[in-house]
Amino acid sequence: MKTKKFTLSESQMPTQWYNIVADMPNKPLPPLDPATHKPVTFEQMQTIFADELIRQEMSTERFIDIPEEVQKIYGIWRPTPLVRAYGLEKALGTTAKIFFKNESVSPAGSHKPNTAVPQAYYNYKQGIKHLTTETGAGQWGTAISFAAQQFGIDVKVFMVRVSYDQKPYRRLMMNTFGAECLSSPTTLTASGRAALAIDPNCSGSLGLAISEAVETAVQHPEDTRYCLGSVLNHVLLHQTVIGEEAITQMEMADAEPDIVIGCFGGGSNFAGIGFPFLRKNLTEGKRIRVVAVEPASCPKLTRGVFQYDFGDVAGFTPLLPMYTLGHDFQPSDIHAGGLRYHGAGSIVSQLLKDGLIEAQSVAQNETLAAGILFAKSEGIIPAPESTHAIAVAIREALRAKEAGQSPTILFNLSGHGIIDLYAYEQYLAGSLKDYAPDDDEIARTTSMLQNLL
């Protein structure tokens, strides 16, 4: 019988995360203080993030130990399976070998707990009692609620009001894990009250929720910190546990990927699967294609500019060097909520600028079609975000078939979609729309960035 799943024992779980900064030919540019245009200091970040996370954010060390306490909690769902997608291969009639890493088996149903657990741990070690964060679609809020609970820390999640109303099950997962989930804008913060004064029915935004969460944290520097689920260097670092496992599992399968694919919101699951394989390119002269896949409706990697920009809509964060559509860019309301972010993390942006990774964009009808083919052939209903990676795996497999080639393709299944079935409902009813911004719209929101520096 042909092996379907390549599983590691707990004792084979990686004990270190990989920091790609050590091997990058051009290091990422530093975040800047918007007022002085000087690099942000450790002290400036200290009221917002736990000290150890700031150290990791700035680290150039190649490998960083995963604390034993974190490994123990990873053990609830890790190591995750690497699966050969025989069913999908057959459905496509391709000669390509397709593998996927299944990150949907975690407590939150996505890769996000890989960073939520160490973030909660380092805060706990520092004596922090309360965490604040924001969540859009609800995946990150769920992950940090679970993780903080493991260390007896309580969490306030500011959830964008539209999602709060539309996604009661995500909110209930957070409540089940013991977190408080608030509909943002709230009356608890100055940012929230200001938004409500202008429009009492304000439906909220991720930018506003970030402002509320940061404001709440900095008011209580003695025992409260903020945390973030993507974009930042330390978040990408924690996710490399995915690719480190996958390297060992691909060896078990006696295969090596020619193409590694991840969907792209802020860059964390893409980095997680991609960076350990990129290490082989950077240090062993391999030529693995590492491909990021974004929605056509939010195309910062394929159509954005490389510029310093704010991480949030309100202009609260430091200026970050990134591929961006501009922080005023309003992504259309697509179902892959986790991919609706205007910018890309600084490490990934630098790698793209240097031609070391590739990017493709896909419209949502193609992604949902891919998700349904995958569900039928492999038995897992993927998250709308993850269907972007599947769509490009399919594109590459079909292209290989035409060219008479048989590449090995590996993609990351970042999560399952069983709490996001509304996207499938719309697709099956034929009422899902494709959106892409026109050039003028992108030019308008990116040209405003010239004034920031």
Ligand SMILES: *Cc1c(COP(=O)(O)O)cnc(C)c1O
């Ligand atoms: C949050 C999320 C993403 C996008 O975030 P990245 O940081 O780019 O990985 C992708 N897939 C799922 C399932 C998510 O929850």
